[in-house]
Amino acid sequence: MLGELWLLTLFVVGVAAVWSGDMLLTLTVMLTALISASLLVWRRYCLSGVAYRRRLGTTHAAFGETVALRLELTNLKPLPLTWLRIEDAMPNGLSVEGGTVQPPNPGRPSRLSVLAAMLPYERVTRRLHIRCDRRGELQLGPATLESGDYLGVLTRRAAHPGTDRLIVYPKLFPVHFGKLPSNRLLGRDKAHRGFLPDPVRGIGAREYRAGDPYRSIDWRSSARSDMLMVRVAEPSTTPLLDIVLSFDTTGFGAWEQDALEFAISVAASVARHAVEQRWAVGLCGNGDSGGRPIGIRPSGAPQQLRLILEALARADASPTGSLAGLLVRHTRTAQAGSTLLLITTRLESAERGALHEIHRRGWPLLVVLIARTYKVAVPDPFPVLRLPYDEAWTKRDALVLGA
Amino acid sequence: MRWSWARDLTAPAGQALAEALCLDAYVLVLTPPDAQAPGLRALLLLFVLGAWTGRAGSRLVPHALGRGAMLAVSAMALPLWWAGQGVSLEDALSAAAHDPAAMLAPLLLGLAVWCRGVWLGAVPATTEMLTRRFLVGSLALISLAILLALAKGTGVERYTHTLQLLVLGYFIVGPAVLALVHLQALHDRAATPQPASLRWVPALIVPMALVAGIGLWLTHDFAPMLALAMHGAVRGAALLAQLLWWLLRPVLDLLEALLALLQPGHHKLPEAIRPHAHIPPPRPLVSTVDDSAGLSPLLLLVPAALLVLVFARLLLRRIRRRGVAPAVEERTSLWSWGLFQDQLRAAWLARLAALRGAADSANASAQESAGADGRPVTMRAVYRALLRWAAAQGHRRGPAATPQELRQELAVSLPQAADAVALITSAYEAERYGGVVLPATALAAARAAADSLVATQDDEPGRQSGGMVRHATPR
Numbered sequence: 001m002l003g004e005l006w007l008l009t010l011f012v013v014g015v016a017a018v019w020s021g022d023m024l025l026t027l028t029v030m031l032t033a034l035i036s037a038s039l040l041v042w043r044r045y046c047l048s049g050v051a052y053r054r055r056l057g058t059t060h061a062a063f064g065e066t067v068a069l070r071l072e073l074t075n076l077k078p079l080p081l082t083w084l085r086i087e088d089a090m091p092n093g094l095s096v097e098g099g100t101v102q103p104p105n106p107g108r109p110s111r112l113s114v115l116a117a118m119l120p121y122e123r124v125t126r127r128l129h130i131r132c133d134r135r136g137e138l139q140l141g142p143a144t145l146e147s148g149d150y151l152g153v154l155t156r157r158a159a160h161p162g163t164d165r166l167i168v169y170p171k172l173f174p175v176h177f178g179k180l181p182s183n184r185l186l187g188r189d190k191a192h193r194g195f196l197p198d199p200v201r202g203i204g205a206r207e208y209r210a211g212d213p214y215r216s217i218d219w220r221s222s223a224r225s226d227m228l229m230v231r232v233a234e235p236s237t238t239p240l241l242d243i244v245l246s247f248d249t250t251g252f253g254a255w256e257q258d259a260l261e262f263a264i265s266v267a268a269s270v271a272r273h274a275v276e277q278r279w280a281v282g283l284c285g286n287g288d289s290g291g292r293p294i295g296i297r298p299s300g301a302p303q304q305l306r307l308i309l310e311a312l313a314r315a316d317a318s319p320t321g322s323l324a325g326l327l328v329r330h331t332r333t334a335q336a337g338s339t340l341l342l343i344t345t346r347l348e349s350a351e352r353g354a355l356h357e358i359h360r361r362g363w364p365l366l367v368v369l370i371a372r373t374y375k376v377a378v379p380d381p382f383p384v385l386r387l388p389y390d391e392a393w394t395k396r397d398a399l400v401l402g403a
Numbered sequence: 404m405r406w407s408w409a410r411d412l413t414a415p416a417g418q419a420l421a422e423a424l425c426l427d428a429y430v431l432v433l434t435p436p437d438a439q440a441p442g443l444r445a446l447l448l449l450f451v452l453g454a455w456t457g458r459a460g461s462r463l464v465p466h467a468l469g470r471g472a473m474l475a476v477s478a479m480a481l482p483l484w485w486a487g488q489g490v491s492l493e494d495a496l497s498a499a500a501h502d503p504a505a506m507l508a509p510l511l512l513g514l515a516v517w518c519r520g521v522w523l524g525a526v527p528a529t530t531e532m533l534t535r536r537f538l539v540g541s542l543a544l545i546s547l548a549i550l551l552a553l554a555k556g557t558g559v560e561r562y563t564h565t566l567q568l569l570v571l572g573y574f575i576v577g578p579a580v581l582a583l584v585h586l587q588a589l590h591d592r593a594a595t596p597q598p599a600s601l602r603w604v605p606a607l608i609v610p611m612a613l614v615a616g617i618g619l620w621l622t623h624d625f626a627p628m629l630a631l632a633m634h635g636a637v638r639g640a641a642l643l644a645q646l647l648w649w650l651l652r653p654v655l656d657l658l659e660a661l662l663a664l665l666q667p668g669h670h671k672l673p674e675a676i677r678p679h680a681h682i683p684p685p686r687p688l689v690s691t692v693d694d695s696a697g698l699s700p701l702l703l704l705v706p707a708a709l710l711v712l713v714f715a716r717l718l719l720r721r722i723r724r725r726g727v728a729p730a731v732e733e734r735t736s737l738w739s740w741g742l743f744q745d746q747l748r749a750a751w752l753a754r755l756a757a758l759r760g761a762a763d764s765a766n767a768s769a770q771e772s773a774g775a776d777g778r779p780v781t782m783r784a785v786y787r788a789l790l791r792w793a794a795a796q797g798h799r800r801g802p803a804a805t806p807q808e809l810r811q812e813l814a815v816s817l818p819q820a821a822d823a824v825a826l827i828t829s830a831y832e833a834e835r836y837g838g839v840v841l842p843a844t845a846l847a848a849a850r851a852a853a854d855s856l857v858a859t860q861d862d863e864p865g866r867q868s869g870g871m872v873r874h875a876t877p878r
Contacts, residue, residue, distance in 0.1 A: 031618040115593045121739075
């Protein structure tokens, strides 16, 4: 519309107007030409010196938490912008307080729309809040910047490829253990004998007996009691909890994906409970997390809970292999004495067979089956704890395992 | 769709105003000298009322029958407009009996204007459609100006002043309406809960004021000088051509003689008949068109009251939303003369480099501030890069601020960059105020620190090393 032919025509008419000395014609042509030229100048330079920055208040958030999102727009040039539109890609279903997230179109994700007018050399900072209503590794961006001339006739776009990631942990419930069908979940609560007593935990001294190592002799006690005394240390043990999460679903019901999210939350809650009880806890599952299979060996390290929560937050809600095969492989490499806690939304014959075999070998085992309805069939030979699924599971206050 | 003051009141009125200005220019010129032309205010009133009626009918009345009834009732504005012309009914009837065509023309014009106004209001227009209308209006004004320029000497000069005002008004109202409609469309598309920022108003006024100011200056001051220069240049060219002709004349005569020798049966061509231009007698000057055709004060009060209501509603909405909207918007000015000068210098160097066709020459002309890779090579250049970066972060160095004060300010607000800023500041102070010749390693460390500062802005488009601004890649 405002092409070279248009400008050339205006130039020719303008030269004629100036030559003729007619004020009216000159004014009309000059104003038309100046507006046309200014539109081209604005289109050319509208996005020069324009910067967009997205800042998250944190990179990790708990489920239901509100995270501050700061958007900074900078216009470092002498031209004002009557409009600058930014469409920032957002994960589907994310709610942003103070902003509008456009629903996804075919081929386009949800996007946060920001519209601003900017004066020269100005920075606009907008503070929004993201409500973390779903777990996952949420990617914010990339963004598209669009602006143009002051009339909106000619526009220009630029891509802002920068992305930010926000990891939202699964919802964590306080866990209360009721009457469990098996006491194996906790392992043996108190170790009465231990191969390796903890030398740090001294509980007293006793008389020296033949065979006691010399280095266990407590010389101060020996001096006080005038006989050889040896230190007695407390036998210690650490319960090992191996959480196995099943990502298998039948795919027939929409509720199953939500039930799987509930299962992930249950796994995360149990893991946190275990860490609070100072158990060593590990996690594995037949799914991927961040493109890698989920497999965290049991450990009581301080960062273990964070590792598990991040793995669960990033987990894709789709299986990558058979659960039965995973159980068989896992029990071959798992630490002896660890309790296997399987959290699943379905139990088929293959899984039942594998679990029956594990149980038959004497492996401590507990199955948490999350189901919408109970199908009372032949009782399983291994302990199964049924956890009812409720669509409003995110509003639960606590998680009670066992009756 | 919710009611909008911009879409439903201001935009139709603005479109109607722009078209009324354009139409009035033609009506003014094309009205016979002995007839009375409807004034701008009368045209404008009919146009705007028609546009508002059309918009109200399309938005408020859901059924077609109701819309028709509303249009029929609203057509009562036509007699009102007629009464506003200051002609009594008796005079009108007697004039109609005497010369029906003379009375029919204003009525038809009023009807056409009313229908056009209703159509403008009823049919929502996109930005592209409005742009086309605006350009067509511009072309119409240019054509009118060309016609008047060709008809110079026939008495049309009396319209010049009025038409200049109309043209100026058209080029102010038209773009403003375009910008308003576009902003409203964007706002509707974004569906943001916050109302559009009022910064839009100065952001629009600046370019439009520039265009109007430069246009007036070019027309009244620059164009006469340019015309003189053009006339002088053409005269000079004519003299040069005459000189050439005088020099080449013998050669051409010789060639003509030779040609005559080669053609034995040549004959003289008849003399060309010189056309005599017919100069029409000057048209007698007629009385100035009366532009103050009657306009009822009551009719002026109606749009004024509507505008007041609109702005009151707008203010109420803003006040209500201010308490509800959780989003907080802050605006900070990043203006600094240093940044502006740096940008000018960078643009000039880039232009030079583009003209010379090689980036190396531009870098060489950047004196000692930048090396072949575009990075600063002196300590002062490194510190200037730091100042640009700090200004971009919103921390301009004040006229009386020392480098240490700036360093402390940056350390508080940007602690992640404190080490790099301290390194550059200390090296700069040592060289600038301590007279110390920095070793190459210290300079390299300062350059690396400056690069690390700029690298923190990697997620920002449109930047390059040293805080220079580059153009964003078009799609």
